[in-house]
Amino acid sequence: MSDTWFSLTVDLPEDSKEALETALYDAGASGLEIRDREAPPMPGVRGPAAGEAIVVGWFATQEEAEGAAGMVAGEFTGARTQVDRLEPQDWSTSWRSLIKCVQVGRLWVGPPWDTDKAPADKVKLTIEPKMAFGTGDHPTTSLCLEAVDTYMGAHPGASVLDVGTGTAVLAIAAKKLGATRVVGLDNDVTSVELARENLEVNATPDIELSTKTLRHVQGTFDLVLANILANTLVELAPLIAPKVKDRLVLAGVLVHQRDEVMAAYEKQGLKPAGEKVHNEWIRLELQR
Numbered sequence: 001m002s003d004t005w006f007s008l009t010v011d012l013p014e015d016s017k018e019a020l021e022t023a024l025y026d027a028g029a030s031g032l033e034i035r036d037r038e039a040p041p042m043p044g045v046r047g048p049a050a051g052e053a054i055v056v057g058w059f060a061t062q063e064e065a066e067g068a069a070g071m072v073a074g075e076f077t078g079a080r081t082q083v084d085r086l087e088p089q090d091w092s093t094s095w096r097s098l099i100k101c102v103q104v105g106r107l108w109v110g111p112p113w114d115t116d117k118a119p120a121d122k123v124k125l126t127i128e129p130k131m132a133f134g135t136g137d138h139p140t141t142s143l144c145l146e147a148v149d150t151y152m153g154a155h156p157g158a159s160v161l162d163v164g165t166g167t168a169v170l171a172i173a174a175k176k177l178g179a180t181r182v183v184g185l186d187n188d189v190t191s192v193e194l195a196r197e198n199l200e201v202n203a204t205p206d207i208e209l210s211t212k213t214l215r216h217v218q219g220t221f222d223l224v225l226a227n228i229l230a231n232t233l234v235e236l237a238p239l240i241a242p243k244v245k246d247r248l249v250l251a252g253v254l255v256h257q258r259d260e261v262m263a264a265y266e267k268q269g270l271k272p273a274g275e276k277v278h279n280e281w282i283r284l285e286l287q288r
């Protein structure tokens, strides 16, 4: 199906975001996209300025979008608005072009419709974008994939724990690169269901997936991965650190959050072992 839509993009102070969401729905928006600290934009999409959020409302008519823009200008101090016409496209498949396949070291990660693009010499992971995080093309995921590739190259047969596994992309990568025991945890039931589908598609059925908490996981692991947001990493430090036999890789951390996250894990007896920045994101590595 094709149709013409109109978007209203609003940049405004972050603390006015929730009031704006309600106001845009009241003004007839059919859906909203939020870009803020909790939901950073996809790569290639403009992000908010410091202290601000971007809210995009989708409207069926130009009149509605412009009417909403006028309402925002009158009611929300400091808001900047822009109305755009979205050319007709086939929405059922056009989103696919946003999903990029990635190559990181020995790994190739991409959606099912692109698997024929994978070079023959790469270890191929097929991850269908659904309602779980981790298609490979987010900087935090690719920073972790790189660390998995390097670690597994030096430690074939290592055991791996992936905390916040999402699609299980990191767990599958570790398994395909020769890991023995691999455990993936996520507190989101839907993510774990979708991760199970990915294990099947990637022929890595013996990865142990669970919504259990760290307290219920037996043993320690040579490599522990955790790509979660910084505040959760700080909170989980007393539970994650004891699981590390050798190396810990943390991501989901913005550059300005580095010191706080590093300190939480040093406090647990781990030593800094390297870091890498990609755009606003940083990967932190620690060693037992």
Ligand SMILES: C[S@@+](CC[C@H](N)C(=O)[O-])C[C@H]1O[C@@H](n2cnc3c(N)ncnc32)[C@H](O)[C@@H]1O
Pocket: 132, 133, 134, 135, 136, 140, 141, 144, 162, 163, 164, 165, 166, 167, 168, 169, 170, 185, 186, 187, 188, 191, 227, 228, 229, 232, 252
């Ligand atoms: C940024 S995604 C990372 C997904 C994947 N590991 C990757 O690197 O692309 C973070 C995941 O952590 C999960 N998560 C958040 N808080 C958690 C917690 N306290 N325990 C376990 N999983 C958590 C989320 O549901 C989400 O799937």
